[in-house]
Amino acid sequence: NAGVTQTPKFRVLKTGQSMTLLCAQDMNHEYMYWYRQDPGMGLRLIHYSVGEGTTAKGEVPDGYNVSRLKKQNFLLGLESAAPSQTSVYFCASSYLGLARNTQYFGPGTRLTVL
Amino acid sequence: TQLLEQSPQFLSIQEGENLTVYCNSSSVFSSLQWYRQEPGEGPVLLVTVVTGGEVKKLKRLTFQFGDARKDSSLHITAAQPGDTGLYLCAGEPGNQFYFGTGTSLTVIP
Numbered sequence: 001n002a003g004v005t006q007t008p009k010f011r012v013l014k015t016g017q018s019m020t021l022l023c024a025q026d027m028n029h030e031y032m033y034w035y036r037q038d039p040g041m042g043l044r045l046i047h048y049s050v051g052e053g054t055t056a057k058g059e060v061p062d063g064y065n066v067s068r069l070k071k072q073n074f075l076l077g078l079e080s081a082a083p084s085q086t087s088v089y090f091c092a093s094s095y096l097g098l099a100r101n102t103q104y105f106g107p108g109t110r111l112t113v114l
Numbered sequence: 115t116q117l118l119e120q121s122p123q124f125l126s127i128q129e130g131e132n133l134t135v136y137c138n139s140s141s142v143f144s145s146l147q148w149y150r151q152e153p154g155e156g157p158v159l160l161v162t163v164v165t166g167g168e169v170k171k172l173k174r175l176t177f178q179f180g181d182a183r184k185d186s187s188l189h190i191t192a193a194q195p196g197d198t199g200l201y202l203c204a205g206e207p208g209n210q211f212y213f214g215t216g217t218s219l220t221v222i223p
Contacts (some may be wrong), residue, residue, distance in 0.1 A: 105156025
């Protein structure tokens, strides 16, 4: 099992460009999440999904969109990148919901917006 | 303002020393989790504490959930270089999940 994988690992964008981050999991988990990690801020939840075809907003959803067309994939889109979106992005999945269940994280995507 | 405040933010100690990391909030949590993150990797779950006053041990790591379920602590006995990493607490006070601000621990051989 590969667990949770993220593509790409690194990306540099210019302000206004768009891109999509791909997250894939092979553990048949229902729940998937996208976080961003900034120094001194811990991880902040952007969007999450409780199952195929569903998405919901997290703590910091503005400027991002997501889609969960297949159970194993969760896509994070930036339509018009801004320097404030420079961060490390982590995807995670869990069998059941948060709080008492283990989240399995991918290795992260380091995004720089110039 | 962060919902979960961790202290200290940075900690550098010698191998063999003991240390405690704190996770505090004004909100009540049904449970709290502790994760460890190594450079270039995603966080990995260490433990989940559920009951107020609960104490859980994981080898040299001791986790405690406050009686009022608003805070938690992580105590490491005889720290080793392999304990180096970012320690994060996390929990869900309502319908959102939050991570703490993190404590970066460096254990010097």
